[in-house]
Amino acid sequence: MHQFSKNIGSFVFQFDEEIGKNISCELARQENNLELIASENLTSLAVMAAMGSVLTNKYAEGYPKKRYYGGCEFVDNIENIATQRACKIFCAEHANVQPHSGASANFAVYFAILKPGDKVLGMNLSSGGHLTHGSFVNVSGRYFNFHHYDVDPITHQIDYELLYEKALKIKPKLIVCGASAYPRTINFKKFKEIASACGAYLMADIAHIAGLIVARLHPNPFPFADFVTTTTHKTLRGPRSGLILCKKKFAKLIDSAVFPGTQGGPLMHVVAAKAICFKEAQTEEFKKYSKRVVENALTLSNQLLRKGINLISGGTDNHLILLDLRNTGVTGKELQNFLESVNITTNKNTIPGEKLSPFITSGLRIGTPFVTTRGFGFREMEEISEFIFMAIKDFDKNKNWIKKEVCKICKKYPLYKIKTMN
Numbered sequence: 001m002h003q004f005s006k007n008i009g010s011f012v013f014q015f016d017e018e019i020g021k022n023i024s025c026e027l028a029r030q031e032n033n034l035e036l037i038a039s040e041n042l043t044s045l046a047v048m049a050a051m052g053s054v055l056t057n058k059y060a061e062g063y064p065k066k067r068y069y070g071g072c073e074f075v076d077n078i079e080n081i082a083t084q085r086a087c088k089i090f091c092a093e094h095a096n097v098q099p100h101s102g103a104s105a106n107f108a109v110y111f112a113i114l115k116p117g118d119k120v121l122g123m124n125l126s127s128g129g130h131l132t133h134g135s136f137v138n139v140s141g142r143y144f145n146f147h148h149y150d151v152d153p154i155t156h157q158i159d160y161e162l163l164y165e166k167a168l169k170i171k172p173k174l175i176v177c178g179a180s181a182y183p184r185t186i187n188f189k190k191f192k193e194i195a196s197a198c199g200a201y202l203m204a205d206i207a208h209i210a211g212l213i214v215a216r217l218h219p220n221p222f223p224f225a226d227f228v229t230t231t232t233h234k235t236l237r238g239p240r241s242g243l244i245l246c247k248k249k250f251a252k253l254i255d256s257a258v259f260p261g262t263q264g265g266p267l268m269h270v271v272a273a274k275a276i277c278f279k280e281a282q283t284e285e286f287k288k289y290s291k292r293v294v295e296n297a298l299t300l301s302n303q304l305l306r307k308g309i310n311l312i313s314g315g316t317d318n319h320l321i322l323l324d325l326r327n328t329g330v331t332g333k334e335l336q337n338f339l340e341s342v343n344i345t346t347n348k349n350t351i352p353g354e355k356l357s358p359f360i361t362s363g364l365r366i367g368t369p370f371v372t373t374r375g376f377g378f379r380e381m382e383e384i385s386e387f388i389f390m391a392i393k394d395f396d397k398n399k400n401w402i403k404k405e406v407c408k409i410c411k412k413y414p415l416y417k418i419k420t421m422n
């Protein structure tokens, strides 16, 4: 099966050398690097195959049995299967599987229930929130009147009492919870109490933790949230795409906000790949995998702490870790670059109370979903913590050693070699 992913680059190469070569190089890069970006993963070959299938040829604007095009018998089946599976794994009453991405999913929910200028309360970007939660550079921040809550400056965790007071003062129409750089458990029940107290809808953006929710390693936002949005490619390990889940009473509103409200034709090849990932997520193997993702993140965070590296919130409950580099003498940008040059892929990240620009940052975000799919365990987490520690301590002195060790681990765990991924 490994040959399958190798062959894609060579196949394309026959028709387009420039693109084929780059696909092959990207495969080699993923194989020879430790991918520690918390939002990335390694899909199964079945997911990839569906994305490269003839379904990409089909237009299917509308919904099953209500399309604007003929010839939709099989894509109708696929969309129905995807929808049913999504509802099952998330215990949701309704699912819309057409959003192209997490950002499209979020925008569709805003479009469904808000009018321009309506008040919304979301998490600040530097506290771990997301651009689509009201950043001024995003349409969400331009069209809607977003207010933001921060994490506590000492614990780096959400202060629900402060949030309650803020929500009562602002009286938003919608509260958005969920984050892209928050290493702690989110209390959806508390969010619901706060939303109810101020008469707001509650939307949970679970893009990062979706797989952990399915595996019951993080509380489910249902029945508390009115709307749940997610990507499907992070801990959920599916294709690069989005998904909206909601209560039945909002089904029509959400469906028409996705199409024709904010999107045109659905990407049926990606919808099929999402259906496959929802099936995979129901397996015992996926549950075990998700458990290892969390265990690995905990091991890695404990090892980093033991070496004296500060972590935002002092550790992690989920798949991601946010390093606080303020006392190390290196910035997030520098450390990301150091690590990239020794085949470790990470991303610089702002931290709560950030003083540096988002292009420099005082933080580095890492996560375990990708390397855990590759088969990494306790020992490799210890090694990774040592690589990061040595890179911070004296990069020039240690870089050759780190690169050599990374190379050894990558050889030991080739992509798509483990049985469960076939």
Ligand code: DSN
Binding pocket: 039, 130, 180, 181
């Ligand atoms: N890019 C995603 C992440 O890395 O968290 C969020 O959009």
